[in-house]
Amino acid sequence: MHQNGFTDDHLDMLRELMNIAMGNATASIADLLEAFGKMHIPQIMISDMEGLDGYIQQSIPKDQRNYVTKQLFGGEFSGEFLFVISEESAIHLGHHLYDVDQPSDGDILDAVIELTNILSATMISRLTEELHTKVQFFVPSTEVVDGNALISQEDIINYHRIIIISTQMEFQHQNINGQIFILTKDGMIGSLKDLIDRKLEELYA
């Protein structure tokens, strides 16, 4: 038994559902980029809020400049979708999507927003479809920050525990890589566990 009543079965189910969601998202992005994306095994971690900062720092170098898009979603399963793409990858993305050697800052920002919209909508929709529930999306925000400033005190001050679901988007030949984090906090962890329990009941029926 893990924290918050999660068992190995809960984590395995969540990882598998995330894998299916990421498969759908990768296919949509592959169509957009006319490229092939490598799939990675999703990681799930239950942590306190201090652990979140450490976990993100393991994946993203402190001194790397990043475009960070945050989007809240709400419903029976609610949380925050976080997409982090390095400035270098974002430039490659702008170059690839706009077919120009030196995309402008505006082109790059547009490209990142477009990519994030597709990623978040496809992943969260597929994940919630598998969990037999629905969510509402809120307006996303994008900013450019250093790796050591991805999570602000404002983000973590009101929470105690968090589930981090993370995976990687990798289009190797285009040099476009990004990290995806889905964060679910406090009360919603119990709600997510209930949704997974229902899914597990289908399996053991």
Next chain:
Amino acid sequence: MKILVVDDSKLARMFLIKTLRELEPSAKVLEAENGLEAVELFKVEKPDAVFLDLTMPVMDGYEALNEIIKMDTKAQVVIVSADIQAQAQSTVLASGAKMMVPKPINSEKMLSVLQQLSI
């Protein structure tokens, strides 16, 4: 009928086996949790068909598929994967997989797969 089910997720294997047993209750099912285990089991057990995931630790499904086809060019390998990119499908079909089915596999898809396999 002997079937090898390969997936790093225990629950994904259970879902697939449950769906398979609804249609083929007498099937003997073997399980592997990565490509390397699958290749070793295939060598010893010679299953009639293999349901193989692609994204796995230790040895992924692409490499396992190549190893299995090297051992038996007529091996009936069905790729069951969350990766639904057209290029993933063309790669595995070119490597010798009989077909590719997107996850999650349900009874309807399983019936269609079993009808298409020569087992």
